[in-house]
Amino acid sequence: MSFMENLLMALSSLKAHKMRSILTMLGIIIGVGAVIIVVAIGQGGEAMLKTQITGPGNTVELLYQPSDEEIRANPNIFLQAPFKQEDIRALEQIPEIKSIVASSTQMSSVRFQQETADVSSTGINQAYVKLNEMKVEKGRSFSTSDFLGGRRVGLVSHVIQEELFKGKNPVGEVITVANQPIEIIGVLEKPTGLLSFSSMEVYLPFQTWRTIYGSSDFTQVTLQADTSDQLESAGKKAARLLNNMHNTEDSYQVLNMEEIAAGIGQITRIMTLIIGSIAGISLFVGGIGVMNIMLVSVTERTREIGIRMALGATRGQVLTQFLIESMTLTLIGGILGIFLGWGTASIVSFFAGWPSLISWQVVLGGVVFSMVIGVVFGLLPANKASKLDPIESLRYE
Amino acid sequence: MIELESITKTYLLGKENVNVLNNISLKIEQGEFVAIMGPSGSGKSTLMNMIGCLDKPTSGNYTLSGENVSHYSENELARVRNQSIGFVFQQFHLLPRLSALKNVELPMIYAGVSKVERQLRAEEALNKVGLSDRMDHLPNALSGGQKQRVAIARAIVNKPKIILADEPTGALDSKTSTAIMEQFRELNGEEGVTVIVVTHESEVAAYANRTIFVRDGMIQLPSASNRGASE
Ligand SMILES: Nc1ncnc2c1ncn2[C@@H]1O[C@H](COP(=O)(O)OP(=O)(O)O)[C@@H](O)[C@H]1O
Numbered sequence: 020m021s022f023m024e025n026l027l028m029a030l031s032s033l034k035a036h037k038m039r040s041i042l043t044m045l046g047i048i049i050g051v052g053a054v055i056i057v058v059a060i061g062q063g064g065e066a067m068l069k070t071q072i073t074g075p076g077n078t079v080e081l082l083y084q085p086s087d088e089e090i091r092a093n094p095n096i097f098l099q100a101p102f103k104q105e106d107i108r109a110l111e112q113i114p115e116i117k118s119i120v121a122s123s124t125q126m127s128s129v130r131f132q133q134e135t136a137d138v139s140s141t142g143i144n145q146a147y148v149k150l151n152e153m154k155v156e157k158g159r160s161f162s163t164s165d166f167l168g169g170r171r172v173g174l175v176s177h178v179i180q181e182e183l184f185k186g187k188n189p190v191g192e193v194i195t196v197a198n199q200p201i202e203i204i205g206v207l208e209k210p211t212g213l214l215s216f217s218s219m220e221v222y223l224p225f226q227t228w229r230t231i232y233g234s235s236d237f238t239q240v241t242l243q244a245d246t247s248d249q250l251e252s253a254g255k256k257a258a259r260l261l262n263n264m265h266n267t268e269d270s271y272q273v274l275n276m277e278e279i280a281a282g283i284g285q286i287t288r289i290m291t292l293i294i295g296s297i298a299g300i301s302l303f304v305g306g307i308g309v310m311n312i313m314l315v316s317v318t319e320r321t322r323e324i325g326i327r328m329a330l331g332a333t334r335g336q337v338l339t340q341f342l343i344e345s346m347t348l349t350l351i352g353g354i355l356g357i358f359l360g361w362g363t364a365s366i367v368s369f370f371a372g373w374p375s376l377i378s379w380q381v382v383l384g385g386v387v388f389s390m391v392i393g394v395v396f397g398l399l400p401a402n403k404a405s406k407l408d409p410i411e412s413l414r415y416e
Numbered sequence: 417m418i419e420l421e422s423i424t425k426t427y428l429l430g431k432e433n434v435n436v437l438n439n440i441s442l443k444i445e446q447g448e449f450v451a452i453m454g455p456s457g458s459g460k461s462t463l464m465n466m467i468g469c470l471d472k473p474t475s476g477n478y479t480l481s482g483e484n485v486s487h488y489s490e491n492e493l494a495r496v497r498n499q500s501i502g503f504v505f506q507q508f509h510l511l512p513r514l515s516a517l518k519n520v521e522l523p524m525i526y527a528g529v530s531k532v533e534r535q536l537r538a539e540e541a542l543n544k545v546g547l548s549d550r551m552d553h554l555p556n557a558l559s560g561g562q563k564q565r566v567a568i569a570r571a572i573v574n575k576p577k578i579i580l581a582d583e584p585t586g587a588l589d590s591k592t593s594t595a596i597m598e599q600f601r602e603l604n605g606e607e608g609v610t611v612i613v614v615t616h617e618s619e620v621a622a623y624a625n626r627t628i629f630v631r632d633g634m635i636q637l638p639s640a641s642n643r644g645a646s647e
């Protein structure tokens with residue numbers, strides 16, 4: 020008796036009890052669906068967090084973490100920007116470094132006509148624009164001559180247009196930043212993504228910023244390299260160089276992206292494990308439901324089993340029939356569950372702005388897993404069916 | 417062809433052993449039409465199940481077509497039932513969700529016959545019992561007589577040597593009974609199939625050329641077994 024034959028037989032007997040079959044499948048549908056959702060969103064989230072942390076451009080941020088001694092010696096140490104102009108010039112000599120992104124930020128009062136607001140004012144170098152993909156929705160971005168000439172121009176965040184300009188187009192208007200006039204040349208696009216928040220920000224060419232605040236130091240320096248290997252050695256060299264120049268032991272450090280990414284991977288893996296085991300439990304419960312219904316079905320069909328045996332079915336053939344029947348039940352449930360999970364994950368990621376990854380491995384895993392559940396939980400009922408006594412089964416009312 | 421030697425079937429009821437079949441010896445030749453009669457509970461069905469390889473004797477030997485099947489494994493017995501025996505029951509025992517045609521196809525599924533050939537042979541068998549116009553009906557849509565014809569078609573579709581009918585007319589009216597018995601007579605006469613029928617009715621037994629009486633699990637004397645051998 021072929022597998023196809025058994026499959027058709029199973030389908031027709033499941034069709035004979037449509038409602039019961041669907042209700043029995045529900046546990047499997049939900050279980051497999053949950054697994055698909057968890058895996059899809061978990062993998063999507065991990066991928067997204069990783070790119071957000073390491074960034075697309077092979078960059079590493081330099082950190083300044085003074086030791087306790089240094090803090091004791093100079094309590095105001097945090098008020099000073101840790102990176103000097105000569106630091107940057109020295110870093111430029113490191114061959115692995117492709118570009119150095121440097122910026123300095125201070126909170127300032129910004130005024131337009133009668134309106135004032137506290138705004139974070141950041142002076143940036145030209146590399147900053149490229150790395151942070153600063154896109155303007157109105158006006159234009161900075162040009163090379165803006166940087167070289169230290170022009171009194173600035174870019175503002177979208178929130179400034181809303182709050183300070185009440186939604187009017189601010190391009191061409193003049194605001195004062197720390198009492199110095201600045202012409203707005205562009206409005207930045209609203210940031211997208213889960214971890215981005217819109218705040219009141221104004222960006223100035225560093226030369227401009229320097230004349231306003233009278234400081235040529237940087238609060239933030241990020242290094243960029245061509246490859247992650249080069250980045251690692253560049254980061255190490257940079258930290259050593261800066262510690263030498265400032266005569267510090269280990270105050271200048273590089274943020275280890277790999278470690279953070281691995282940490283995030285760990286977190287999402289644990290999350291996946293927890294929710295996955297909940298889904299596993301629901302699949303287990305679904306499997307028990309299948310077993311339960313199959314046991315009922317075997318009892319109900321005792322006479323059918325007796326008839327089949329009288330007509331020459333071996334115990335093995337009866338066992339196979341019921342195994343394939345429960346497997347068909349869970350397989351259909353599993354396939355429906357995959358569609359449910361797929362759909363739900365797509366909806367969730369649509370609203371959360373979070374990608375969901377459905378790989379063929381996950382789909383294949385769902386199909387195989389639901390079949391395995393059918394076989395495992397079908398074993399007991401099928402075994403019961405195959406052990407029936409044909410004579411007594413024929414007499415069964 | 418069928419040879420039972422000192423067949424005993426014992427059930428343990430409580431602490432007591434009950435001999436449902438008690439030292440039964442019996443010979444039935446190929447092509448015979450045999451009736452088995454006896455009071456209710458005398459062991460007729462048990463004897464039929466024994467002959468049909470659905471049941472195994474507690475002791476004794478059963479030789480079928482020259483093979484001692486007493487010690488056959490369950491799978492071998494299933495094959496014998498499938499290939500050599502056709503069962504017809506009082507309660508018809510059709511699968512309610514399958515059409516007449518699909519019911520008749522069942523024994524061939526277990527014989528490994530291809531789908532196309534199965535359908536052809538099932539149609540042929542239903543034709544033979546006069547149901548060519550009812551092939552796609554579910555059992556519920558058939559009369560008792562028609563159901564029993566489907567069961568007969570199913571019993572003969574694998575071309576067995578023996579047909580075992582346990583009170584095949586027990587649920588039918590007398591006119592239908594006659595038609596069913598004519599069917600058995602035709603199979604026995606034209607195809608030389610051995611037919612064994614359990615019955616309470618002497619009208620039914622009259623179709624047989626030999627009647628065996630069973631009482632308390634034993635073949636009763638004076639039985640017709642000598643008569644069958646002497647004819
Ligand atoms: N599985 C069993 N366990 C115990 N007793 C049984 C079993 N099957 C049949 N019997 C007994 O064997 C006797 C013969 O049964 P059966 O062959 O069905 O009789 P008949 O068909 O002649 O009416 C009955 O008394 C019945 O109760």
Ligand SMILES: [Mg+2]
Pocket residue numbers: 460461462582
């Ligand atoms: Mg009986």
